[in-house]
Amino acid sequence: MPREIKMPKLSDTMEEGTINVWRKSEGERIEKGDVLVEIETDKADMEFEAYMSGTLARILVRAGETVAVGVPIAVVRLERDSDEDLAKFLAERGAVAEAAPAPAPRRTRRGETPDAERKAEATRQLLEIVHSLERDYDDVWGSMVKQTIRRVHPGFNEEYYGYPSFSALLEAAREDGHLELEYDPDRGNYKVRLRRKPASR
Secondary structure (H helix, E strand, O other), X not given: OOEEEEOXXXXXXXXXXXXXXXXXXXXXXXXXXXXXXXEEOOOOEEEEEOOOOEEEEEXXXXXXXXXXXXOEEEEEEOOOOOXXXXXXXXXXXXXXXXXXXXXXXXXOOOOOOOOHHHHHHHHHHHHHHHHHHHHHOOOOEHXXXXXXXXXXXXXXXXXXXXXXXXXXXXXXXXXXXXXXXXXXXXXXXXXXXXXOOOOOO
């Protein structure tokens, strides 16, 4: 029979987790040890590996959604499972047999799609915080940046600026050439540095 993947307890104090990004898509083959999903915990953003092989048959919790530890977040179809096995398994658990619909575009508080100016404002605040932390610390981690920006700017919410997770905001700043990111799998966190422009000759 198919198996459920449940929200893992990734730290001693973790009670719930937020899906940052699925690294595998519905219908995609997965192998034991593949990075399946990135989860935001109370301590850091961490990658979670598949502990079985099969096909990712159904994603139950979409990116940006938060659920308690132990809640099913996906269903894996094993090689020996038939279509009937999968349909029965989903029906018994109240899951819709058809493919889950794609999530609607994320909206802002006023129901508007985030625009470039709003994203630019999030990037500006992010870079200010990274610059400040670099003056005080040899190593700056994504979790430090996240905690500091929310302390300096109470109510800061990356979703308001159009990013599904704080990691997505960091990665967008990297793609725009503002940051350098180095992922540490042991810490489940990004080491963050401002990208320095080469000195002109």
